[in-house]
Amino acid sequence: MALITAAQVGELRAKTDAPMMECKKALTEAEGDICKAEEILYVKLGGKAFKAASRITAEGIVAAYIAGGTGALIEINCETDFVTKNGEFIALANACAKLIVENNPANVAALSVLSLNGGTVDLARKELIGRIGENMSIRRFRRFETNVKLASYLHGTRIGVMVEYDGANEQVGKDVAM
Template identity: 60%
Template sequence: MADITASMVKELRERTDAPMMECKRALTEAAGDMSKAEELLRVKLGSKASKAASRITAEGVVAIHLSDDGTLGAMIEINCETDFVAKNDDFLKLASDCAALVAKHDPADVAALSALPMAGGSVESTRTALVGKIGENLSIRRFVRMQATGKLASYVHGGARIGVFLDRVGGDDQLGKDLAMHIAASKPKALDATGVAAELIDSERRVAIEKAKEAGKPEAMIEKIAEGSVQKFLNEVTLLGQVFVKAEDGKQTIAQLLKAKGASVAGFTLFVVGEGIARRSNDFAAEVAAQAAAAQK
């Protein structure tokens, strides 16, 4: 039997937001396999086991630079420790200036960007000086530079915590704006099913099969039920499959909207500040003690 440590339970708790004891049971059943334990929790708890994906605590901003003709742009995420600093004028200027440098110089990675000239020194020396001035650690996390096939649309939301770049082919500027706002609200993982990782699809299929078995569905129906669940999942996580947030009938998909407008989407990028590096703020040790005390009663 695998040794299930407190740190493993904590990690699974952060991933799923499931109760601590449920996490421990799932890890035990999965012999310590974190991914398998997460699947077991999803089978048992459903959507409750995916809550942590939307809980983002890292601070910072997304900045966008767009050329006048809308054919070239850059988007960057820069992180800091507190939301107070995320509103600091010097911090915001650093983000804006870095986005402009990415658009102009097309650096290969963060290290290349950090070496570019800025304010009589480099991006790195400017960042370091600002760390000393503000008193918080600041980091350049990621960026993207996009040369449009058609025309770029961009959108920044939530105090610059969410940023979207969209390459629109056909249609008009209003369509581009609506699509960018939709992406910010609905957060698709990919343009269509071909962009969704195979492991995610396989995971959805396994979860659907286990749920169908637990529900006592006939063996002959299980595969069909699983395929239906996978298709529903793909519609939920792909831009073209999602229902347009402004659809008057509540049914029109993005694919249908684009067809009606004689347009298409060549690609998009979505940045959410702190995505993938969420940290729980509550005291895990205190939670363990509280649950242990409750169990004794």
């Protein structure tokens, strides 16, 4: 049996963002081999994602992204409002909105297979489910393209508006969206 150090647990936690005890258990099972422990965690955390998949996602956030004349609004749902404040959950929503603008996926299924952080959007979602322990789903999105300008407004994290406008005053576009 290999001696597991706090540094090893910290290194595995930094790589996977898995809970501390899960990292220690995986390292113990892998006899100190960090690569093998990562694989063990992937299987275990993926199992959590599978268990969570049947639970209802009634809360969520809306994220917006605009680049030039192209913009996107996306709604990503979770089980509780507590998770809507989680930085990783918000980052996932923002990254997905950016991917929509850059890649123009036809639907949620097409978005789910796009590349994100060395994997796919769906893999990133499942890994986040494993770390947080709540089901999450990408409910819907809308992509906007125009030859003029776009402005967006998010009211809290639950309501999103995107408007098309023509003119030099960006503040007017934001005010109309509001």
